[in-house]
Amino acid sequence: xxxxxxxxxxxxxxxxxxxxxxxxxxxxxxxxxxxxxxxxxxxxxxxxxxxxxxxxxxxxxxxxxxxxxxxxxxxxxxxxxxxxxxxxxxxxxxxxxxxxxxxxxxxxxxxxxxxxxxxxxxxxxxxxxxxxxxxxxxxxxxxxxxxxxxxxxxxxxxxxxxxxxxxxxxxxxxxxxxxxxxxxxxxxxxxxxxxxxxxxxxxxxxxxxxxxxxxxxxxxxxxxxxxxxxxxxxxxxxxxxxxxxxxxxxxxxxxxxxxxxxxxxxxxxxxxxxxxxxxxxxxxxxxxxxxxxxxxxxxxxxxxxxxxxxxxxxxxxxxxxxxxxxxxxxxxxxxxxxxxxxxxxxxxxxxxxxxxxxxxxxxxxxxxxx
Numbered sequence: 582x583x584x585x586x587x588x589x590x591x592x593x594x595x596x597x598x599x600x601x602x603x604x605x606x607x608x609x610x611x612x613x614x615x616x617x618x619x620x621x622x623x624x625x626x627x628x629x630x631x632x633x634x635x636x637x638x639x640x641x642x643x644x645x646x647x648x649x650x651x652x653x654x655x656x657x658x659x660x661x662x663x664x665x666x667x668x669x670x671x672x673x674x675x676x677x678x679x680x681x682x683x684x685x686x687x688x689x690x691x692x693x694x695x696x697x698x699x700x701x702x703x704x705x706x707x708x709x710x711x712x713x714x715x716x717x718x719x720x721x722x723x724x725x726x727x728x729x730x731x732x733x734x735x736x737x738x739x740x741x742x743x744x745x746x747x748x749x750x751x752x753x754x755x756x757x758x759x760x761x762x763x764x765x766x767x768x769x770x771x772x773x774x775x776x777x778x779x780x781x782x783x784x785x786x787x788x789x790x791x792x793x794x795x796x797x798x799x800x801x802x803x804x805x806x807x808x809x810x811x812x813x814x815x816x817x818x819x820x821x822x823x824x825x826x827x828x829x830x831x832x833x834x835x836x837x838x839x840x841x842x843x844x845x846x847x848x849x850x851x852x853x854x855x856x857x858x859x860x861x862x863x864x865x866x867x868x869x870x871x872x873x874x875x876x877x878x879x880x881x882x883x884x885x886x887x888x889x890x891x892x893x894x895x896x897x898x899x900x901x902x903x904x905x906x907x908x909x910x911x912x913x914x915x916x917x918x919x920x921x922x923x924x925x926x927x928x929x930x931x932x933x934x935x936x937x938x939x940x941x942x943x944x945x946x947x948x949x950x951x
Contacts, residue, residue, distance in 0.1 A: 597903045598871040598928045601657050610636055610652035614665055634668050641672055646743040653899070662899050673744045673751065674830035681786045683754045685747060686793055687739065687831050688779040689838030690810060691824035691845055695772035698818055704764030705731045706813045711779060714809060715793075718802035720828065721783065725792035726756045729781035732764030736776050739835055747831055756784035772820075774846040776838055780831070795829050803827075836900055843895055844909060847879070854881035854891045855917055866943035867914050869907065870925035877906055878929070880942045884921070887944035 605611050613636055617629035640649045649669070656662035674684075694702070708731030715721045715729075739762075750760070760780050767775055783792035803825040810823040824845065826838055858865045863883035872878050877895040895906055907924070914922050925947045933939040941947050 593924055593926075594904045595869065595871045595877065595907050595924055596928050597659070598873050599659070599875045599897060601659070602655050604657045605655050608652060608655055610640075610648070610665070611655050611657070614652070614656070614661060618661060618664060630668070633665075634672065637665075637668050637672050641669075641745045641748045644745040644749070646745050649744065656899075659899070659902075666900065669744055670830075670832050673747045674832055681784060682751050683756045684783045684785045684793060684795075685750050685754070685760065685831050686781055686783065686795060686828045687734075687834035687838075688781075688806075688828045689826040689834055689841065690733070690777045690779065691826070691838070691842055692767070692775040692777060693772075693822040693824065693845060693849065694767075694769065694775060695820040696770060696816075696818050699768065699770040700816060700819055702733075702767040702814050702816075702819075702821075704733050704766040706733065706779075706810060707731055708759075708779075710809060710813075711806065712781075714805055715802065718800070718805065719794070720802055721793045722790060726784040727781060727792060728757060728759040728783075729779065730759040730762060730764075732762055732780070733767075733777035734762050734780050735765035736778070736835070736839070738762055738765065739778055739780075739831060742831065744832065750782070754782055756782045758782075772849070774842055774849055776842045778834065778838070781828075793828055795827070796833070797827055799825070799827055836898075839898065840901075847893055847895070847910065848913065850879075850891070850893045851881070851913060851917055855919065857891075858883045864921065865919050866921045866923065867919055868923045868925060868941045868943060869910055870929045870941045870947065871903065871927075872929045872939070873931045876931075877903065877910075878940055879910060880940050882943040884943060887942075890940070890942045890944075892938075892940045 604615055610633070613629065613633040617626060617633050620626040620629050637649070653662065653665060656665055708729050711731065712721065712727065712729045716723050721727050754760070760782055762780055767777070769775070781793070785792045806825045807823040811821050814821055826841060829837060855865050858881065861883070863885045866882045866884050868880045868882070870878055875897040877897065879893040880890050882890040897903070911922055925941050927947060929941060930939050930948055939948070
């Protein structure tokens with residue numbers, strides 16, 4: 582089943598394809614989490630949240646990542662996961678109230694790149710030049726103790742750092758020494774949207790101006806940093822558009838950068854697919870569906886051609902809101918002047934009967950999962 586091409590994007594939401602576990606009362610963190618979330622009295626809820634935060638703090642101090650990971654994977658709903666993740670993030674990257682702390686931070690760099698031939702971009706840039714630029718634009722305090730690495734760090738490298746390690750860096754790392762994270766060169770052919778991070782540490786004194794400005798809006802400094810990075814990585818035959826994002830704590834930076842990368846990839850995919858369809862005088866149709874186990878899949882089809890189509894996959898992270906992804910995609914396609922946008926009822930399977938990835942197009946029928 583599917584709805585009309587005109588009114589459905591405004592009248593329904595895609596289902597969330599993710600499956601969440603039952604509440605595990607044997608897990609002390611889950612037990613405390615659910616007690617906090619189901620408490621109706623505001624004062625009691627505040628006290629229960631503080632108790633839950635103490636449990637998380639104990640796990641971080643003991644470097645008990647297995648127990649923390651078990652609690653996160655056993656969250657019985659997305660709202661429960663988000664509440665727990667917020668407490669973890671506060672414990673790792675929350676503001677300093679007394680004394681001083683080291684602030685590990687990351688600057689995401691979205692790299693929109695193209696080359697007809699295989700090309701390799703280096704895994705580092707000039708850290709001194711980047712730091713001087715950030716100081717000039719007031720992103721970092723000239724008087725603060727700050728170390729910035731020139732390594733272009735791969736997302737998998739950051740993802741492998743658990744919150745307990747980040748907490749340890751906050752409490753013990755010397756801000757005059759850069760974090761020992763290796764950069765990863767980027768090898769590709771044709772075009773793609775890639776992600777790297779510049780990572781630094783700053784010493785923050787309680788009650789003092791920010792050593793590094795975290796979050797907020799992207800300013801003119803980003804254009805200057807984009808030019809610096811673009812010039813540093815320039816090669817013959819390479820088209821490169823770096824898109825810097827604001828500095829954030831390492832946990833927060835990963836969440837925001839991943840979303841920006843996927844949005845940018847969707848923009849590029851939509852531009853290429855729609856241009857190809859319209860160049861042949863045909864009418865584009867876009868289908869958006871939720872798929873097992875945890876993906877949103879989008880197809881670009883010509884109404885007049887049942888044989889050719891292109892697909893885009895948005896893998897769902899625990900914090901991704903399906904309705905927000907749907908809204909972003911629909912608004913993007915409307916800006917591209919697409920009138921036939923179809924949202925698919927029900928969660929669709931991962932594979933078809935032949936074991937191949939299943940995509941719903943304008944000329945294929947959705948499947949009903951049992």
